[in-house]
Amino acid sequence: MTDHIVAQAQKILPNIPLSVVSQGAEALVFQTGTHPYCSEESLIHLSNASTFIIKYRPPKPYRHPKIDKQITKSRTIAEAKFMSKLSKLSIPSPDLISIDSINGVIWMGYKGKPLANGEISSLKNWLWWLEKQDDSASLCVSDVVEKVFLNIGALIAKLHLNEMIHGDLTSSNILLEENHDGVFEAVLIDFGLSSYSGLPEDKAVDLYVLERAVLSTHSVHSEIYNEWLLKGYNDMHLSKEFKSKQGSKKLVETIKRLEDVRLRGRKRSMLG
Amino acid sequence: MYQVFTFPQFPEERIFLSYFTNVASDNLEHIKSQLISANKEYDYCFLNTNHLVSLEHLRSGIYRAISNYSNSSMKAKTLNTEIIFNLSPVNNIMDSIKRFGVDSNCSNVIVIKVLKAGEPEDESFKNISELFTGEVESKELTDNVLFSLVDMPRFKKVYKLNDAAIQGDGTQGVWTRLAVSACQLRGL
Numbered sequence: 112m113t114d115h116i117v118a119q120a121q122k123i124l125p126n127i128p129l130s131v132v133s134q135g136a137e138a139l140v141f142q143t144g145t146h147p148y149c150s151e152e153s154l155i156h157l158s159n160a161s162t163f164i165i166k167y168r169p170p171k172p173y174r175h176p177k178i179d180k181q182i183t184k185s186r187t188i189a190e191a192k193f194m195s196k197l198s199k200l201s202i203p204s205p206d207l208i209s210i211d212s213i214n215g216v217i218w219m220g221y222k223g224k225p226l227a228n229g230e231i232s233s234l235k236n237w238l239w240w241l242e243k244q245d246d247s248a249s250l251c252v253s254d255v256v257e258k259v260f261l262n263i264g265a266l267i268a269k270l271h272l273n274e275m276i277h278g279d280l281t282s283s284n285i286l287l288e289e290n291h292d293g294v295f296e297a298v299l300i301d302f303g304l305s306s307y308s309g310l311p312e313d314k315a316v317d318l319y320v321l322e323r324a325v326l327s328t329h330s331v332h333s334e335i336y337n338e339w340l341l342k343g344y345n346d347m348h349l350s351k352e353f354k355s356k357q358g359s360k361k362l363v364e365t366i367k368r369l370e371d372v373r374l375r376g377r378k379r380s381m382l383g
Numbered sequence: 384m385y386q387v388f389t390f391p392q393f394p395e396e397r398i399f400l401s402y403f404t405n406v407a408s409d410n411l412e413h414i415k416s417q418l419i420s421a422n423k424e425y426d427y428c429f430l431n432t433n434h435l436v437s438l439e440h441l442r443s444g445i446y447r448a449i450s451n452y453s454n455s456s457m458k459a460k461t462l463n464t465e466i467i468f469n470l471s472p473v474n475n476i477m478d479s480i481k482r483f484g485v486d487s488n489c490s491n492v493i494v495i496k497v498l499k500a501g502e503p504e505d506e507s508f509k510n511i512s513e514l515f516t517g518e519v520e521s522k523e524l525t526d527n528v529l530f531s532l533v534d535m536p537r538f539k540k541v542y543k544l545n546d547a548a549i550q551g552d553g554t555q556g557v558w559t560r561l562a563v564s565a566c567q568l569r570g571l
């Protein structure tokens with residue numbers, strides 16, 4: 112199955128070495144060392160000038176070919192536009208390199224740096240890696256981890272304050288990149304389900320999805336992690352930059368909604 | 384002096400690029416008139432440097448133009464104009480020619496020719512400087528050259544970046560990222 116899709120991608124991308132990073136429901140993600148239009152690293156203005164990511168949405172045989180082409184095209188464009196909007200807002204996200212919407216291909220910068228065990232530096236892999244260390248009890252709730260969660264909360268707040276909704280906030284859709292000072296900075300990826308909305312409901316659901324993801328994948332410390340996330344989220348709303356832009360009003364509305372959404376979630380799980 | 388390069392996906396399309404400084408404005412006016420009358424001797428893509436922030440930015444436009452050529456989805460009549468159109472964030476071919484093409488007030492000129500698959504080696508590019516009169520100089524086009532020549536206020540205006548949340552003056556890298564996404568997403 113995957114082989115067949117890889118062959119399709121290879122046909123669209125001749126002479127580009129492709130290695131599979133992940134296969135999701137909608138897309139196949141590849142890594143490559145080849146840039147589409149700059150051959151020398153010195154020409155490439157990206158934090159990583161030697162590895163690139165290609166996200167490919169293959170045709171879905173169960174959809175009508177004409178409709179399938181339209182869906183692929185519009186989702187590919189929507190994701191690339193969302194990324195571009197984020198760079199304009201200086202919200203850390205992969206840099207767009209090129210887009211071939213007809214073929215469902217987005218070429219973007221590689222974010223993060225493989226962990227010591229070779230895995231992609233997603234929040235999920237990093238926390239799991241910390242849990243496996245000898246000293247895990249103190250590592251998992253260290254200042255470094257706290258800073259990471261505060262930073263993620265702040266990032267999501269920035270997104271929401273610009274009326275943007277991620278739509279699929281999980282700990283694998285957040286990558287960690289070490290900056291020049293050795294501090295981990297969160298980078299958002301995967302905007303396949305992203306949208307634009309100013310509604311407290313949509314923002315609250317976005318937060319709730321992440322809260323649930325943290326609870327299910329990092330359950331031991333999930334309570335403190337979620338507390339840090341919300342603190343980062345709060346602080347950004349009340350920061351100098353956003354206070355004058357109705358930050359505190361928006362915060363109150365969203366948090367109130369979040370409580371409703373949690374309640375709905377609990378009721379639903381009680382009903383089974 | 385000229386550079387030749389290709390893109391991995393399109394190994395048969397060879398791109399020739401030269402850069403000239405000190406081009407006089409009457410010379411530029413003449414070139415413009417020859418382009419308008421479609422003189423075959425002037426079958427090149429001529430660009431001014433006012434809105435180009437880096438080589439990566441320039442190449443991203445050439446790349447999209449060649450991709451479109453190879454998928455038969457060009458919007459412009461010629462590949463030369465398609466390159467100009469794909470450097471522009473504005474979805475209007477005439478407007479992009481005005482901003483990115485020959486500008487009689489900009490004495491720095493980039494000349495590009497794409498030799499398509501099967502086209503014989505073009506000797507004319509070696510003599511490209513014959514299209515220029517006076518004290519023109521042919522130089523190597525580098526990232527530093529482009530960044531020193533770009534007219535930042537005009538660049539930001541054309542790419543609608545005056546409201547971008549950029550720290551300080553922004554680096555060449557930051558402006559490159561924003562220009563590249565604008566070019567890649569134009570018209571989509």
Ligand SMILES: Nc1ncnc2c1ncn2[C@@H]1O[C@H](COP(=O)(O)OP(=O)(O)OP(=O)(O)O)[C@@H](O)[C@H]1O
Binds near residue numbers: 132134140222
């Ligand atoms: N820019 C990037 N830099 C580094 N790794 C990336 C990048 N983009 C994606 N990845 C890796 O590829 C994986 C899948 O990417 P993404 O989430 O965008 O695809 P998806 O098909 O929507 O995935 P899923 O359906 O599994 O959520 C990510 O979890 C991450 O490990």
Ligand SMILES: [Mg+2]
Binds near residue numbers: 135
């Ligand atoms: Mg994902």
